[in-house]
Amino acid sequence: MSLIHCSGLGLAYGTRIVLDGIDLRIEPRDRLAVVGANGAGKTSLLELIAGVLEPTSGEVERQRGLVVAYLPQDAPEPIAGTLLDEVMASREDLVSLHAELGELERRMADGGAGLEAVLERYGELQHAYQDAGGYELEVRAREALGGLGLGEALEQLPNTLSGGQKRRLELAKLLVQDAALLLVDEPTNHLDLASIEWLEEFMRGVSTATVLVSHDRRFLDNVCSRVLELAGGFAEDYPGNYTQYVRLRGERRERRRREYSAQQAYIAHQEEFIRRYRAGQRAREARGRQTKLDRLDRIAPPTVERRPHLRFATVPSSNVVFKATALVAGHGSPLLSVPPVTVVPGERIAIVGPNGSGKSTLLHTLAGDLAPLTGRVSLGPRTERRLYRQDLGFGSEHGLVDVPTAAEDRTVLEDLLASHPIGEERARTVLGSLLFSGDDVHKRVGDLSGGERARLLMGKLALEETNLLLLDEPTNHLDIPAQEVLEHALLRYPGAVVLVSHDRALIDAIATHVWAIEESDEGPAANRVRTVIGGYSDLQRERQREQAAQRRAVTSAASANDQRSIAERMHRARATVPSRSIRELERQIAEAESRLATLRALLLEPATFADPASGAEAGREHDRVSGALAELYERWEKEMTGVITGGDRDRRP
Structure with missing residues (x-):
């Protein structure tokens, strides 16, 4: 039986129809992505399935006894206690069982009448507690908090967390639930790339059915096996991941x-x-x-999907957009160092790294909002830069533009004209290209959704004449169609782009270079910037090659003692049996060892890391020679077994 069966599901607010006649089944082990433009009803569908909302029409039939765990976009206020306490306390079923077990233990310690019944009940509850994962709960809670980047804050009080950390705490609580169905709304919000990749592995590894809403295209590709598209109140089901959809x-x-x-x-x-x-x-x-x-059953005309249009205004640039020299950035104390770098027009650089590693700090230093601790950022003589801020504002070296705080009471049209006096007719055209049409232009800025505000600010930024864009999480609040529009606009932009982003699909699509912020044991700061040509996938491949080379080095070191032992036995055997076959094997072993040493040195050279093809070929040859050497050792030992045994016997007193 299906876990969930939605039939004729409808939801309306007055005359506005959000969902219209949705039919949907959710089966065990389904990993269903719900996609669609902002306002299409994705969150509403999750709330209907969870029972938070009641449908206007139709019904939601749930499997008897179905346990559903739901993560809304807005996290509730946490209770008192540490993060670890909070996650463990979220398993209310286990909390009550644990309390009853404790009470029974006290009664057993007191003895008295009815002890046999107490023991029997205690055994039943103990089995139930074990079957529900009670004894593994702390391990699972620590794993979830660690995977989501809160591993060093286990004993921290929840009321000291930032908004993003509270969101991660709520996600950790969801992941430890013993539920047959998880409903997750924007799970990758506030996660860094390492945590997103951990979450992907976790969700692929559990058998729990999952329905999720996300604007992270790569996450949907890696996790989902089915996609439900919402548009115009209707739903359409597709097999496969996001790319297949x-x-x-x-x-x-x-x-x-x-x-x-x-x-x-x-x-x-x-x-x-x-x-x-x-x-x-x-x-x-x-x-x-x-x-x-x-x-005749008439076929409906094809719907024309409305998408925003975006093109960034530009001014000519000099040959060098900016240079960074001996740059160390931070707020008071050194946070990260940057190698000497020169950025030219057409380069698009993605800054990636863990939360708190200094990504936004570096971007604000490049923007001139934050002075470097040492070194300098030198702009080209014709460079015009603008900074798009993560908090839905954008600024420049001339200060923060008065959006959003000073413009809350303006209409969208008034706000655009206040910052860019381009005339009402052109302003309406610009706003129409950003999907603000008709009466939408008279909405108050303070009443806009996050996605609408992001579109407005991107449109205002696009009117600025620039040749250097500095973007802090530009795809936050944007739905997937708007993300793709931004992606195409950045690809057409002739100037330089430096952006901080956790959007791997965007980075792979546009980046010419990645600046990866990594921990450093050397230099003036705790972190350093490492530069890689290409996108995020290129960074991953380079890291994988390095890890493979390190594993080979460890394996080689571990086997060195064994090889020395064999060499000693070979030396002893030469004095006893200088046979032709053994001498030939020893010659082949020497050649193989020499070749293996050459290949190990080659794999550790920087030039090999920079050339994926030659690195892969060297790795394959290393594995082939290593295997051949192992076979030669085995043949040599078989040849020498009798001789060495005899030699040892002859030398005994």
């Missing part, structure tokens, strides 16, 4: 377009026949054709 959606739309065009041609042909012969000798046939047309 995009392909199938395109194919379905093209097929429907052709079917619609073919039907329209058929209708036009029939109507022409009816018009021509309605009053003639073929009037009866014309009436028959009219009857068929009246009964």
Whole structure:
């Protein structure tokens, strides 16, 4: 039986229809992504499934005894206690069992009448507690908190956490639940890349059915096996992950377009026949054709998806946009150091690293909002830079533009004209391209959703004439269609771009370089910037090659003692049996060892890391030679076993 069966599900607020006749089944082990533009009803669908909302029409049928765990976008206030206490206390079923077990233990210690019944009840509860994972709960809680970047704050009080940390705490509580269905709204918000990748592994590894809303395309690709698209109140189901959904959606739309065009041609042909012969000798046939047309199941015309349009205004740039020299950034104390770097037009640099490692600090230092502790940032003579802030404002070296705080009471149209006096007609055109049409331009800025505010600010930024964009988490609050529009706009932008982002799909699509912030044991700061050519996937591949080389080095060191032992035995054997076959094996072993040493040195050279193809080829040859050497050792030992045994026996007193 399905875990969830939604039939004819509808939701409306007054005359505004959010969901209209949704039919949906959720099966065990489903990993369903719900996608759609902001306002399409994704969160509302989760709330209907969770029972938080009641549908206007239709019903949600739940499997008897179904346990559902739901993570809303807005985290509730945590209780008193440490983070670890908070996560463990979220398992209310285990808390009550644990309390009853404690009471029974006290009664057993007191003895008295009814002890046999107490012991029997205690055994039953102990089995139930174990089956529900009670004895593993602390381990699971520590694992979840550690994976989500809160491992060093286990004993911290929840009321001392930032908003993003509280969100991660709520996610950790969700992950330890013994539920058959998880409902998760924007799980990757406030997570750094390491935590996102940990969460992906976790969600792929559990058998729990999951329904999630996310705007992280790479996360949806790596986790989901099914996609439900919401648009215009209706739902359409697709098998596969997000990339497969995009392909199938395109194919379905093209097929429907052709079917619609073919039907329209058929209708036009029939109507022409009816018009021509309605009053003639073929009037009866014309009436028959009219009857068929009246009964024809008409195909709906293809919907035209409204997407924002974005193009950044530019000014010519000098050959060098900026240089960073001996740069150390931080707020008072050194947080990160940057190697000497020169950025030229057309380069798009993604800054990645753990939360708190200094990504935004570096961006604000490049923007001139924060003075470097040492070193300098030198702008090209024609460089015009602007900074898009994570808190939905953007500024420049001339100060923060008065959005959002000073513009809360303005309308969208007034706000745009206040910062860019381009005339009402052009302002309406610009706002229309950002999906603010009709009465939308008269909305108060303070009443805008996060996605609407982000679109407005991106549009205002696009009107600034620049050749250097500094963007702090630019895809936050944007739905996937808007993210893709931003991606294409940045690819067309001829200036330089430096952005902080956790959006791996965006980074891989646009980045020419990645600046990865990593811990450092050397230098003036706790972290250092490492530069990699390419996108995030290139950074991952480089790290994997380094890890593989380190593993080989460890393996080689571990086997060195064994090889020395064999070499000693070979030396002893030479004095006893200088046979031709053994000498040939020893020659081959020496050649293989020499080649292996050369390959190890090659794998550790920086040039090898910079050339993935040659690095992979050297790694394959290393594995082949290592395997051949192991076989040679085995053959040599077989040849020498009898000789060495005899030699040892001859030397005994």
